[in-house]
Amino acid sequence: MTHILIVDDEADIRDSLEAILREEDYTITTAGTAGEALELTRDVDFDAVLLDIWLPDMDGLDVLARIRGDATEPRANAPEVIMISGHGTIEAAVRATKLGAFDFLEKPLSLDRTLLVLRNAVQQRRLRDENLEFSRQLTVQSRITGESVPIKALRQQIGLMAPTNGRVLIFGESGTGKELIARSIHAESLRRDRVFVELNCAAIPEDFIEAELFGYRHGAGPTYGGRNANQPYEKRGTFERANGGTLFLDEVGDMSLKTQAKVLRALDEQRFYPVGASTPVHIDARVIAATNKDLEEEIARGNFREDLFYRLNVIPFFVPPLRDRKEDIPLLAREFLLEFGQQYGRPRVEISEAALTQLKQYRWPGNVRELRNVIERVLILNPKVQRIEAKHLPMLVQRTDSGPARGASAEPTTLQQAREAYERDYILKELDRCGGNVTRAAESLGLERSHLYRKMKTLGINVGE
Structure with missing residues (x-):
């Protein structure tokens, strides 16, 4: 629900705006x-306020100042304020902007412009709220956990480089936490109180990525979402929304060469043309990019522009894979246990040293993201266990670098093998919960006892196991 406040001493204008x-x-x-x-x-948390500058009991600009708060300490939850006036002057518009007004509209109001400005104001408020929430939760959700040498070095590098405006390129395998590093750099930068805007370049279809990056004007954008291509509409792209703050381009190595050329030009000129626009938009955004690819190798193959690489790679960061900092696994595992334990109403679940040893012996091809998923899965599959033991871990994790643990099969390479591995693991957990009683386990699983025996035989499960 988006809540708007209309403040005007003319009832006809209030009624017309309300109806529209x-x-x-x-x-x-x-x-x-x-x-x-x-x-x-x-008393009410409004998203935006349409405020007349001429009011019978107070100057609208004074009202604006009280709504937005002191310029040196603005209200954190203040709505965006759009000033409206039938006697607008440049001086009034300048003063309104300094007091924190989002925009200034003159009467008679243009319907299209009013709707566009209001839409952008609401979007700005939501972005601001998201970033404030991120800042509040940074110490809990976004801290870089670990005491290994690579992580200590990474934290030190962030402390040195974050306060600068240098562009950053983060290298690392999938799941290592590149977005976490980007957010940490932003949180310790001089732009920490401004927006952090993220775009996953690999998730946007090629036909749409230019519009997502640079926006579009007056119906020039793509027609997804059921919108008529001829319908006047404007969209602010990620570059424009990140103005004054930080723009995080994730998986930048997946951009096409055509898009790379336009990003390069925007970085060089600090301006760009939205699709369909005749006038440029000037920007001041710190760009942080990330990739799981070897960009120098991609350059040699002709898949990535060398000049863009050097524009982005002013300050390189490398996020080590989890297998290279195994001493951090116990800290991460306990952190995820606490996170998911609170989420599922089980805040006191512990993990044994034997289970931690097993976790440290696994190679973690999916890195920290895989470890997080494993901890969540263990809690879900063992709802009454208060102490996670090695036997509760998924079958794949029970493998060591030298080979599979007792009763474990090789890592699945097909969907059928993965399904069987999951079924085997789930049945073993249920048998363990039932003390090895096959009859009780069958009842719990909703299977006939004979059916469960056949399934166990197929999956290579012994009753003794």
Whole structure:
């Protein structure tokens, strides 16, 4: 629900705006005086306020200042404020901007412009809220866990490089935590109070990525989402939304050469043209890029521009794979146990040294992301266990570097093998929960006892196991 406050002393304007905005699915509250508006903003969390500059009991600019808070310490949850006036002047617009107004509209209001500015204001408020929430949770959710030498060095490098404006290129395998490093750099940078905007270049189809990066104007964008291509519409791209803050381009190695050329030009000129626009947009955003590819090898193959590589690779970061910092596995495992234990109402689950030893012997091809998934899976499959033992770990993790553990098969290479591995692991857990009683385990699994015996034989499970 998007809640808008309309403040104007003219009832006709309030009624007209309310009718139009309700059709756009906004929730509307109106006020005719400054006093009424200030009282409402104290009690209600509005996303945006349309505020007339001329009010009977107070100057609208003074109302703006009180809504937004002191310039040196603005209200964290303040709504975006759009000033409207029938007697607008340049001086008033400049003062409104300095006081924190999102935009300034002149009467008579243009319907299309009003809707566009309001839409952008609501989006800006949501981005601001997301970044404030991120900052509040940084110490819990986004800290870089580990005491290994590579992680200590990485934290030291972040401390030195984050306060600069140098572009960053983060290298590392999938699942190592490259986004976490990018967010940590932003959180310790001079732009920490501004937006952090992320775009996964590998997740956007080639036909749409230019519009996602640079936005589009007046119906020039793609027609996904059921929108008519001729319908006037504007979209702010990630470059524009990141203005003043940080832009994180994840999996930058998956960009096409055509898109790479346009990103290179935007970085060089600090401006770009949205699709369909005739005037450029100037930007000031710190760019952090990440990739799991060897970009120098991609350059040799002709898949990545060498000039873009050098533009991005001002400050290189390398995130080590989990197999190269195995001493961090116990810390990570306990952190994930606490996270998922609280999520599932089981905050006191412990893990044995034998289980930790087993975790450290596994090579973790999926890195930290795989470890996190394994811990969540163990908690889900063992809802009553208060101490995770080695036997509770998935079959693949029970393998050592020298070979599989007793009763474990080779790592699955097909969907059928993976399905059988999961079934085997699940049945073993249920048999363990039932104390090895096949009859009780069959009842719990919803199977006939004979059916469970056949399944166990197929999967190579002994009753003794």
